[in-house]
Amino acid sequence: MPTVDHYLVLSGxxxxxxxxxxxxxxxxxGVLMSIELMFNSANxxxxxxxxxxxxxxxxxxxxxxxxxxIAAAEAAVGLAIVVLMYRNFxxxxxxxxxxxxx
Amino acid sequence: xxxxxxxxxxxPELFLLVWTFVVLVADFxxxxxxxxxxxxxxxxxxxxxxxxxxSSKQGTTFYGAFRADTFGLSFNIIFIFSxxxxxxxxxxxxxxxxxxxxxxxxxxxxxxVGMMFLSAADDLxxxxxxxxxxTISLFILSAxxxxxxxxxxxxxxxxxxxxASSAIMIYGISLIYGMTGSISLHIISLRLEEMLTLSxxxxxxxxxxxxxxxFKLAAVPFHMWCPDVxxxxxxxxxxxxxxxSKAAGLAALIRIFxxxxxxxxxxxxxxxxxxxxxxxxxxxxxxxxQHNIKRLLAYSSIAQIGYVLVGFLGDSELAVTSxxxxxxxxxxxxxxxxxxxxxxxxxxxxxxxxxYAGLSKxxxxxxxxxxxxxxxxxxxxxxxxxxxxxxxxxxxxxKGYYWIVVLAVLTSVVSLYYYMSVAxxxxxxxxxxxxxxxxxxxxxxxxxxxLAGTILIGVFPSSVISAVFGASRAFF
Numbered sequence: 008m009p010t011v012d013h014y015l016v017l018s019g020x021x022x023x024x025x026x027x028x029x030x031x032x033x034x035x036x037g038v039l040m041s042i043e044l045m046f047n048s049a050n051x052x053x054x055x056x057x058x059x060x061x062x063x064x065x066x067x068x069x070x071x072x073x074x075x076x077i078a079a080a081e082a083a084v085g086l087a088i089v090v091l092m093y094r095n096f097x098x099x100x101x102x103x104x105x106x107x108x109x
Numbered sequence: 110x111x112x113x114x115x116x117x118x119x120x121p122e123l124f125l126l127v128w129t130f131v132v133l134v135a136d137f138x139x140x141x142x143x144x145x146x147x148x149x150x151x152x153x154x155x156x157x158x159x160x161x162x163x164s165s166k167q168g169t170t171f172y173g174a175f176r177a178d179t180f181g182l183s184f185n186i187i188f189i190f191s192x193x194x195x196x197x198x199x200x201x202x203x204x205x206x207x208x209x210x211x212x213x214x215x216x217x218x219x220x221x222v223g224m225m226f227l228s229a230a231d232d233l234x235x236x237x238x239x240x241x242x243x244t245i246s247l248f249i250l251s252a253x254x255x256x257x258x259x260x261x262x263x264x265x266x267x268x269x270x271x272x273a274s275s276a277i278m279i280y281g282i283s284l285i286y287g288m289t290g291s292i293s294l295h296i297i298s299l300r301l302e303e304m305l306t307l308s309x310x311x312x313x314x315x316x317x318x319x320x321x322x323x324f325k326l327a328a329v330p331f332h333m334w335c336p337d338v339x340x341x342x343x344x345x346x347x348x349x350x351x352x353x354s355k356a357a358g359l360a361a362l363i364r365i366f367x368x369x370x371x372x373x374x375x376x377x378x379x380x381x382x383x384x385x386x387x388x389x390x391x392x393x394x395x396x397x398x399q400h401n402i403k404r405l406l407a408y409s410s411i412a413q414i415g416y417v418l419v420g421f422l423g424d425s426e427l428a429v430t431s432x433x434x435x436x437x438x439x440x441x442x443x444x445x446x447x448x449x450x451x452x453x454x455x456x457x458x459x460x461x462x463x464x465y466a467g468l469s470k471x472x473x474x475x476x477x478x479x480x481x482x483x484x485x486x487x488x489x490x491x492x493x494x495x496x497x498x499x500x501x502x503x504x505x506x507x508k509g510y511y512w513i514v515v516l517a518v519l520t521s522v523v524s525l526y527y528y529m530s531v532a533x534x535x536x537x538x539x540x541x542x543x544x545x546x547x548x549x550x551x552x553x554x555x556x557x558x559x560l561a562g563t564i565l566i567g568v569f570p571s572s573v574i575s576a577v578f579g580a581s582r583a584f585f
Binding site for chain 1: 233234237238241245248249252255256258259261262264265266268269272273275276277279280282283284286287290291292341
């Protein structure tokens, strides 16, 4: 029977995979997917806390629905910017866009 | 609480939301030549919202998730003023440089609505959703010049770092929810007081929250996006980003840390101390060698955030009040400086500091306003910035943090050097071109408002302070 600790470990791992992808991926779509993983790890936390710690209240589950919605809105804007980048630069590789440096 | 949902508390926010849709619909029926009218329409809406905010009631509603108080009101005024000045400054800029002007104004208004909800949030869910409404609109705005490579790059960088930071923040929120079983700021602080020791996981959650919100503030070490986005984004958006978005991040930080995480103050004060010190030093030192005025202002704004965060060390009523006053002073001075940059760019098409040579001859008004704004940013009396810094530092001294105040004063001296190098270009260098620069009326009015704010707060601080002082009462 899985306990809340199992879910915490799972979400921690998922968050780390997302953070690792964010730092190492060069493809903008890959970066977007890594960010989605990080959002979803938070969702796992919300749902498992909601189930194990406050089973009578639905706060965590409602929060997860909002996070999913916002992640979708963010992904929509992100993909639009990726399309814009492809039109202007002909690549979707984040290493290529470095006009501005300090 | 017989009537848990009292919509009359939300009138300013709801009005601006409805007005935003009016602006977007009106955009359909406006011909390409009369698009600037959409800008004036947005201005009218913002002014009505300001009046509504000032006359609105105070209290909590939505089962304690939404709280209208003096603290929220003072930040609302900061957001609305920066939106008014931004819209006023973008009318000429948008006509020349942007397609889809209606959406441009609409997005600025949406972002303002998000920030207004944010400053009244008393619940982590409302706080998160409204912060995202504010930020997602800004992602689009910073990439708004579609054919401009720099603007696209700015949008991309801002999006990736902004989305990552909000993912980090939401993970922190989920951990806090798990440990306290609630997302209401008030209940979290009650549960925290019951805890005898804080688990390491809770400290991790605090670090995640600070990291996520520091991205919005562009505080060191989360500032990497800031200079690039400021340089690439359309200048009115940069002005808005540099003030409203930072004020929103600050409002969220104050709400979370003073309202609900106060019992854990011993854990987060050292973190803010480190961030403030790093931001002051890095921002001021790197600004010295910038040659683009927008990048210079970007690094200076990083340094300014360092000064504001000193307020978190104070942990007192005075500290919260001084942060609000500092933000107010920073609003007028920083947006004012960007207004001058926009007025100059509209005529010359350059953001290089060397292009400002001889500006005092070409437009004495712009040159003297720029000097006043920069002096206010340094904190020279009788400008508003002095009042802000004075109160911030005295709040920190009360608690015995002498070294950080010494560091802040020393770095302010460094900042005098690079701010005055801009003044030096304007007054003591002669440019190739001596033709006069004319300013559009709306932009001139906006600069005059910013000037008036900068000087009036500096000369008559007591009335502002007594108005703002009620803001901090909610937390202590």
